[in-house]
Amino acid sequence: MSDFTLLPNGMKLPSHKQASTTRPIATAALPAQLQLALAGSQCCVEPGQRVLKYQLLARPDNALGLAVHAPTSGHIHAIAPYPQALPGTPLQTALLLHSDGQDEAQPLAPPPDRAGQSRLELAIFLQDMGVTGQHGPLLPLSWAASDAPLELLIINGMESEPYISADDMLMREQASELVAAIQLLQQRLRPTRLVLVIRHDKPAAISALRTAAAGQTWQIEVREAPYPADDAPLLTRLLGGTAETTLCLPVAGVHAAGQAMQHGLPCISRIVTLSGAVEHAQNIRALLGSPARELLALATPHPYSAGIIHGGGLRGFTLADDSVAIHQHSNGLLAAAPRPSSSVAAAQPCVRCGDCATICPSQLQPQELYWHCQTQDLMQAQDWGLTDCSQCGLCSAVCPSQLPLLDSFRNSSLQLQADQQQQQAADSARQRHHFRQFRQERDKQEKAQRLAERAAQQAAKLAQTPSAHPASAAKPEPSAADKQAAIAAAMARASQRQQHHQGQTATAATAEQDARAAAIAANRQAAIDAAMARAAARKAAQDAAKAGADSSPSAAGPTPAPEPAPDKQELIRTSMARAAAQKAAQAAPPAPTTMDDDKKALIAAAMARAAARKAERDDGEQET
Amino acid sequence: MTLTPLMRLGPDLTSRNRQQLLALLPALLVLLWQQGIAALLTLLLSSLCALLADALGQGLRAQPILPCLRQGEALLSAVLLTLLLPQAGLVLGGSVAVAILLLRQLFGGNGQSLFHPVAGALLLAALYLSPSPAPANPGLCLATVAGALWLSWRGIIRWQAPLSLLLVVLISLPIGSGWLLGQPALWLLAGWVMTDGCSTPVTPQGRMIYGQTTGMILVSVAALGQPSSAGLLLASILLLLSAAVPLLDALTLQAKRRM
Ligand code: SF4
Ligand code: SF4
Numbered sequence A: 001m002s003d004f005t006l007l008p009n010g011m012k013l014p015s016h017k018q019a020s021t022t023r024p025i026a027t028a029a030l031p032a033q034l035q036l037a038l039a040g041s042q043c044c045v046e047p048g049q050r051v052l053k054y055q056l057l058a059r060p061d062n063a064l065g066l067a068v069h070a071p072t073s074g075h076i077h078a079i080a081p082y083p084q085a086l087p088g089t090p091l092q093t094a095l096l097l098h099s100d101g102q103d104e105a106q107p108l109a110p111p112p113d114r115a116g117q118s119r120l121e122l123a124i125f126l127q128d129m130g131v132t133g134q135h136g137p138l139l140p141l142s143w144a145a146s147d148a149p150l151e152l153l154i155i156n157g158m159e160s161e162p163y164i165s166a167d168d169m170l171m172r173e174q175a176s177e178l179v180a181a182i183q184l185l186q187q188r189l190r191p192t193r194l195v196l197v198i199r200h201d202k203p204a205a206i207s208a209l210r211t212a213a214a215g216q217t218w219q220i221e222v223r224e225a226p227y228p229a230d231d232a233p234l235l236t237r238l239l240g241g242t243a244e245t246t247l248c249l250p251v252a253g254v255h256a257a258g259q260a261m262q263h264g265l266p267c268i269s270r271i272v273t274l275s276g277a278v279e280h281a282q283n284i285r286a287l288l289g290s291p292a293r294e295l296l297a298l299a300t301p302h303p304y305s306a307g308i309i310h311g312g313g314l315r316g317f318t319l320a321d322d323s324v325a326i327h328q329h330s331n332g333l334l335a336a337a338p339r340p341s342s343s344v345a346a347a348q349p350c351v352r353c354g355d356c357a358t359i360c361p362s363q364l365q366p367q368e369l370y371w372h373c374q375t376q377d378l379m380q381a382q383d384w385g386l387t388d389c390s391q392c393g394l395c396s397a398v399c400p401s402q403l404p405l406l407d408s409f410r411n412s413s414l415q416l417q418a419d420q421q422q423q424q425a426a427d428s429a430r431q432r433h434h435f436r437q438f439r440q441e442r443d444k445q446e447k448a449q450r451l452a453e454r455a456a457q458q459a460a461k462l463a464q465t466p467s468a469h470p471a472s473a474a475k476p477e478p479s480a481a482d483k484q485a486a487i488a489a490a491m492a493r494a495s496q497r498q499q500h501h502q503g504q505t506a507t508a509a510t511a512e513q514d515a516r517a518a519a520i521a522a523n524r525q526a527a528i529d530a531a532m533a534r535a536a537a538r539k540a541a542q543d544a545a546k547a548g549a550d551s552s553p554s555a556a557g558p559t560p561a562p563e564p565a566p567d568k569q570e571l572i573r574t575s576m577a578r579a580a581a582q583k584a585a586q587a588a589p590p591a592p593t594t595m596d597d598d599k600k601a602l603i604a605a606a607m608a609r610a611a612a613r614k615a616e617r618d619d620g621e622q623e624t
Numbered sequence B: 001m002t003l004t005p006l007m008r009l010g011p012d013l014t015s016r017n018r019q020q021l022l023a024l025l026p027a028l029l030v031l032l033w034q035q036g037i038a039a040l041l042t043l044l045l046s047s048l049c050a051l052l053a054d055a056l057g058q059g060l061r062a063q064p065i066l067p068c069l070r071q072g073e074a075l076l077s078a079v080l081l082t083l084l085l086p087q088a089g090l091v092l093g094g095s096v097a098v099a100i101l102l103l104r105q106l107f108g109g110n111g112q113s114l115f116h117p118v119a120g121a122l123l124l125a126a127l128y129l130s131p132s133p134a135p136a137n138p139g140l141c142l143a144t145v146a147g148a149l150w151l152s153w154r155g156i157i158r159w160q161a162p163l164s165l166l167l168v169v170l171i172s173l174p175i176g177s178g179w180l181l182g183q184p185a186l187w188l189l190a191g192w193v194m195t196d197g198c199s200t201p202v203t204p205q206g207r208m209i210y211g212q213t214t215g216m217i218l219v220s221v222a223a224l225g226q227p228s229s230a231g232l233l234l235a236s237i238l239l240l241l242s243a244a245v246p247l248l249d250a251l252t253l254q255a256k257r258r259m
Helices: A119-128 A143-147 A166-173 A175-189 A203-212 A234-239 A251-263 A293-296 A353-360 A366-374 A378-383 A396-397 A403-428 A430-464 A478-503 A506-522 A528-549 A566-587 A597-624 B015-035 B035-062 B066-071 B073-084 B090-105 B115-128 B138-153 B160-171 B178-182 B184-193 B204-224 B231-244 B245-252
Strands: A033-037 A042-043 A056-060 A074-083 A091-099 A152-157 A195-200 A219-223 A244-250 A270-278 A282-287 A306-310 A331-333
Touching: A033 A074, A056 A091, A056 A119, A056 A597, A056 B160, A119 A143, A119 A175, A119 A251, A119 A430, A143 A282, A143 A430, A143 B115, A152 A175, A152 A234, A152 A251, A175 A195, A175 A203, A175 A251, A195 A203, A203 A219, A203 A353, A219 B231, A234 A244, A251 A270, A251 A478, A270 A293, A282 A597, A293 A306, A293 A331, A353 A396, A353 B160, A366 A403, A378 A403, A378 B015, A378 B115, A396 A430, A430 B073, A506 A597, A528 B204, B015 B090, B015 B138, B035 B066, B035 B073, B035 B090, B073 B090, B073 B115, B090 B115, B090 B178, B138 B178, B160 B184, B160 B204, B178 B204, B184 B231, B184 B245, B204 B245
Parallel strands: A152 A195, A152 A244, A195 A219, A270 A331
Antiparallel strands: A033 A091, A042 A056, A074 A091, A270 A282, A306 A331
8 A cells, every 4th residue: 555655765665567467568459540749840741641651741841751652542631730648738739640440551662771771861761761769869969960979878678667568468479689789789880888778667578578688698687666667868877877878768668669671661669568456457469650549448447537648657647538549658658647636636745844855866856956946947857957857756756745846847847848949040051051050960971882892893903913913993084083092092001000009008098089189170171171182092002101101910800892812811901002192193293183072072081080990999909 | 749659667746735734634533533523624725725825825926726726736735734732713714814915926936935934823823722732642643743754765755954953852761851752733834834845945954953953942942941832933943943944955055066
């Protein structure tokens, strides 16, 4: 009985998860209509149009938006404001799709299958597949575009909120898919450490995952932590990561990302726990946009139940309108039991009992925070830690005066976010501009990589001819020679660094600095890039000549080009270095360049990335 | 519309007050057994006055009356005062009514008053009563302590202030504070008044300072001369220190602010 719970330390939170984990995940019937919110995305269909399952309905139009795909086939009925399953059920523009019952799918585009996909490319791909994380796309674009190292990747399977068992059931039933998804993310994101962390109260999921993940190089960690153990900042701290170098991804999002990366499946459904005052508590896989009431009806709510709670037992909120549709974050729908009449009394003033402060896992003073949130004093609220509040709802649940603390904090943080966005909107195009920049950067990276790969192949072919004379190597059309020079330079520099690294560890730091400077420079305008590329080629030619002269066989390190046998590599390097030196000598006077600036810039970028990767790897080695 | 959470992890105000009343039951039984019908009459009278005064106050402020009475704050004050001054009868009824009107309702009801009505009523009643030294009452003390321990085990009352007070009293046993321990008023005020959030600091540190300061003033006055009533003395100190609560709060909360 919650009434006999000791509040301060020995508190045990009832989990209420048991009921919904006795049945396998069911699949909800096709609803007659679906309502898909368009927050942060640009609609690309019209009312009246017939759409097929998986068809793109809206594309993201800012860095936080997500693509929307049709969960089933049907007709677009309307695009209008509808109440949303958010606190306070606000009206937001949404797409109303009348399903035609045929569930006719369009063929799936095959996913881009390149292991060398950069993290920005991956992040944008997942955004286009509608895969959500905690806020916006699973991989935040701003993070993906930065060169912040990824030291710790946390796959968050804690799910500590009472009543909710959606992640638990997902991990039990889809363990192998999840493991495959994690493996793919590991390959693409290359974190120094990857941890799948599960709470101790899910033994079935733990054993399923342990079996599926046998032989994997990442760890499964079982942790016994109190609610709200699933809060990302708390979890990051728990696992010894720092906010800047850690990424914490929810298992549901990782699973969806795996489906997208493996099969090109856009995210059109999610698992929802149906529980509370119901007959048959269970989990269902429901299409995004399904009406909450219809879904909950599958679990047969008790006739006396009063309204629907969206979310779990502590963070959940009542839906003013139970016809609203579920969305990417709807992990649970609970039928609310009516309160005993004695406790229905309206909220009383704060009696300063201090229980909220005692229980707050973020060590805040909710009673003070509440005061400032109620008076709309957001500056003061921030001073009192509004942004540190994990919105766990514990304070609301213990407050004897039944003050709506959590609601107040949630509203105020939304307000704060809105204010901040408005400030940014002072230069209105900025968000969109950032977004375009992310996309352009991705395109640039892709192009650079294609060019680099092709050039490397050519260079390898050329170098394999044993009689390759310096003059004949320089003979091909000038732009190809330029590319070779650049690649040779990158390789030579890489090998030189390797030597330095073996000699003394201190150079790793300078190498990294070099790499970072190069990476930053690579992002600048094409003109500057071109100039730098020319200079780099010149310098590289000198380096390469040196490296060619005194490089030892042991210096052969991993390079971005395909790797022939060590002795051949040696040969290639020397011949290429010579070619590069000659070419550089020709290009030394500021004569009109034969190669267009853009390409040079791209090559510079490719070089920079190769160097950066090398440096990162070196760093990694150094740390382990 | 209020968005209530599905789960409640703590008792609400009504339940808290009921438990506080329940914890007074052993003491009340001991009192009735010791003093018989007189105490019962005082209890009835003071309860009636308290409820009437509270209802009047709510009515004057155009607030709902019944939910407030059901919540039991007024009744709790009345029972506490009966235990403190079992023989006061009419005087007690009058003072409890005035204290509730002035210190509770005038401040705006529940959770708003800085000064605890029980302490106020105690001072008020003292104006009309001839001072007579209160005898030690170990039975009543024990029953009270048992109730207070139960409350703090349940997490209904916070232990910082009473424990700090008690420690100071125990440390100063050599200078003659021992007689305080036999006074039921000490335990009643420590367990039920010093733990009320509205008239004490909200942070644990603040509560400790509050309890220690109370203890030191109490012990020094008690050691200087033997005052007739420990309850009266303690109540005055509590009222006095309540005025310092905002300051204590400001000082101890400052550290918790994120700048
Ligand atoms: S919701 Fe309440 S208890 Fe939870 S972190 Fe925020 S202030 Fe603290
Ligand atoms: S729990 Fe409620 S009544 Fe107690 S201090 Fe916090 S806000 Fe005030």
